[in-house]
Amino acid sequence: MYKVNLIKLFTFSLLQCLLLGAPIQAQDRSEELDRLIAFARLAGDIQYFSPTDMVNNMVLPDGWENIIWNGVRMSRITANERDFVDSLARYFRPIEPSLQLTYAGEKITTAPQRVEKELTVSRQHKGLQLYTGRTGAFKSIRTDRRSLIADANLSYFDFIRIRVPQGQAGKAYEIKLAYRSEHNRLLKCYVNDTFKEDMNLAASDSVYIQRDTIPQDADFYLIKLVFSESLGAFSLAHDGFIRIGGKKYSIKDLTVEEVPASIKGVEWRMIGNDQKLFDEVNEIGDTLRLQLTGQISAEFPLAVYATKEETYPLAPVSAVHYPYNKGLPKNLYFDTEIQNDLNLRLTNVILIWNVFRIAFVYNPFDEKSEIEFLRHTLNEVLEGKDLDDYDFTLRKMLHAYKDAHIFYYNKLQKGKYEFSAPITLIHLGDGFYVKKVHDESLDGRLKPGDRLIAIDGEPIEKRWKKQRYFATGSEANLINNAGVFGLLYGQSGSQVRLSFGDVDTKADKEITTVRNFRHPKKHLYTSFLERSDNRMLNDSTYYFNLSDNNLTDTLLRFIDDPTKHIIFDVRGYLTRDSEQKKLLNKLITDTVVQRNMLGYHILSPTNKKFVSGPQVYVPENKNPKAKFYFLMAESTQSAPETFLDVIKYWKVGTLIGKHTAGANGNINYQYLPGDISVTFSGIKVVNSDGTEHHRNGIPPDHEVGYTLDDVVQKRDPFIEKALEIIALHADKKL
Known part of the structure; x- marks a missing residue:
């Protein structure tokens, strides 16, 4: 009985280590950071530059966020560097079958035999299109193959939206489609996001008969046509009728204004292979080589052979059965509680770092300083005491990139920086001064020109050393955003004690006020104009x-x-x-x-x-x-x-x-x-x-x-x- 309890205790402790992010045994922090950095570099490069179907498909099942999160956990609990290399092999070979890993001169994995096919697939990026955050100016594709990330930009159109005639649910139907296209088209039929069948339309001005079955007990039937912005010259229409159970019905007569929201309907997705974004491409033989640590190196191809169906070499498992992209909650993007997980905090740093090193156009780091920057940031997260420390580390990380177009939002911090003391400040080169007072109760006690000396007893010079990290970009931008519109912010309704130097008497004075004012963000710069009308x-x-x-x-x-x-x-x-x-x-x-x-x-x-x-x-x-x-x-x-x-x-x-x-x-x-x-x-x-x-x-x-x-x-x-x-x-x- 005693032994059983010990086993249970050990099992529980191991589970706690995995879930809460604590290493199973004390490790040298430097070695832990080495492994985290090695994992971060390899994961980021495979995610954004490997052209395999598996890498592409990992966008959808649970996402790369899960892969990185589980990889961080794996990196931290690995006992030594040799075991770490084996873990990298198990982790990434199913995603990138051609990955080669070497440890201390020994080949841990070797390249599989080349299988030549008719297509060559590689990656191209204009900027960097992210599945989690789409912006029209940026695009990431796979040449000659479909990129699932492009699905984020698909347009949806209700092609047929009808009430099912009485007694016809569960019966077979057919629709005659007339189409015109200069080249072959492929429509993929999905039901509840599950692939059902292909509809192949040969290049012509022709007709196509689509046959299917209306679900049992269905009161409504919906077919959505789904297409990309790069559809090209193509037209598709029905002949106005649907035949159900051998009986002909007018689609117009059956059409309804809307169907219940619970009905997802059938989707005909017209999706072609990606076309080149620009002329220069990766070709067979182009390889990305990485020296991950002093002992570990890695390489994988930037272009692979493919058919219309698959990239080669084939992956040993499917995306659905890949074991290392599970674990995070389904609503991971909106679950603030998971910030309590230390491994998740490290994951977010790695996710930011990989994107910035690849696509940030004003990157101030060379390769060596970039790695040292990641090491420093990860170490800060590991040493942080609470979520406020973590939030501040992320702010410092973004501040280091020195661009005023970097904006940061953390829902856990919402409310802490939205309300100001009822005072507008101005910076005059040697400090911050009162520009305008927005609370009548302060009239006579505070006036324009008074100089801000301290906040809650902390001298401005000391407060500013930390406050400047709440903005990024030029010095003027730091002063404006972190200073003029940031120094006096805090929790709504909180009291703040402010010390000023009187503009006339030069004597020090102190006031206590409440943070209940919001600066109008419409104008980041306020003038003294009494009237701003034309x-x-x-x-x-x-x-x-x-x-x-x-x-x-x-x-x-x-x-x-x-x-x-x-x-x-x-x-x-x-x-x-x-x-x-x-x-x-x-x-x-x-x-x-x-x-x-x-x-x-x-x-x-x-x-x-x-x-x-x-x-x-x-x-x-x-x-x-x-x-x-x-x-x-x-x-x-x-x-x-x-x-x-x-x-x-x-x-x-x-x-x-x-x-x-x-x-x-x-x-x-x-x-x-x-x-x-x-x-x-x-x-x-x-x-x-x-x-x-x-x-x-x-x-x-x-x-x-x-x-x-x-x-x-x-x-x-x-x-x-x-x-x-x-x-x-x-x-x-x-």
Whole structure:
């Protein structure tokens, strides 16, 4: 009895180790990190560059998130490096049958015999398309074979949606289809996401008879046509009738507005093999080689032979029966509780790191420093005490990539950084000052120009060392987002004790207030303008807040009036209306060809290049224009930077203010287990004169910033500078 209890205790302890992430025995931390890094590199490269059917199919069953999570657990409980190599072989050979592993010069696995087939399959990436977070600008495919990730972009259309005639449930039916296609088409029939049959349509202008059976007890019947955006020239229609149990019915007469949501229906998926994204491809013989540790090396092919049905060599198991992609909850993306699992925390770091090292266009690391960065980050997670430590580690990780287009969300932290003390701050070079007070109870105790000294007794200099990690990108962007719009944030309703230096007396003073204020995020940069509405500032000068307002008839009339001066305020974002109505085309008088955005063509971790594509802007008319002036600041980023790049380098108007954020280009979304998401830059941007844009932005023609006196007097030096320039031009004409 005593022995049985001991066995039960040992079994329970082992299970706890596997589930909670604790190693079975004390290990040298350095060796543990070596194995985690080796696993991370191999897993990421196979996931994104192996072209096998198994790698492709692993997108769907339980996903690569499960594979990485279980691999992290495996790496941490392996007793020694030799056993670790054996584990890698068991783990990855079913996914990549051609994987070769070597340990201390000994071949652990060898390449199978080559089987030559008529197709060659390899991977191509434009940026990086992620199954968990799709963005239209990015695409990942397998040449000459279907990529399941492309299913994420399929369109669904109700082809037939009918009420089943009484007494016809469970009976066979047929539908005559008329179609037109220039080449062969394959429709795959699915029922409840389970493949049922193929429908082969030969290239022609022809008919096809589809036969099937209506389910027993069905009141409704639904057929969905599913196709990709790259469908090409193709048409498909029924002849208007369905024959059920030998009886002919009009489909129009049976059609209903909708069917119950519980009915998924039949899907006819029209899916072809992926076409090349660009000319350069991996070919048979191209190999990815990795030195994972001092003793372990790995390699696998970047291109394999295939038929229309399978890649070769064949995998020893199917995706459904692969044993190492199980374990995480079915709702892993939204289950915040799984962040308590240490292995899951390590997994998310690895998932981020692999994506960023492959596709982040502003990657600041070389291969050596990249690995050291991963080591440092994993070690921080292992040493972290709680979920707040973990969250802060992820913030520091993203901060290290130095791009203001990186956004981070962790649902577990929601609410902690949404409410501010009722004060707007401004940074004046030597510190943070009060710009505006939003609580009447603080009137007389606090005023514009007071300098912030401490928060809850902690000096600002010390608080800022940690707070700066809550943003990324240029120093100006850190100050604006982590400082001006971040220093005073905290839990809703929480009290905060603030120490200030009085602007007049220079004496220290202290106030206690409540975090109950939300800054309007619409404008990341606040001015001192008492009015932000569109209006005439003098007889010839019109102010238009382009970050807040849709285009008006008055603005459009003034644009083509050469006697007018128009000041556009772009210290926030651009309205969607200004893009939809093509404001830029109304401002220019000559065609502009902008080549400042560079797409990322990726064939392997070491074979990547940037390719530019033109953006063309054609003037709406060539009429004489008004004089244009544009106010901009450190918070001006993304689409406004594309807009202002044309204004600057094609001399459309005068730029006044500060360098923009230097954070432009499309972004990729990555969703992680535990309800976490991050974004990263997927398109590189340069200024049109060839200068660096990243973290530098568009330089102004006239640099302007706030002084302490501006803050105290509530002046807007940006507007004043614009009016000064306009007056100077008027004087010259006189």
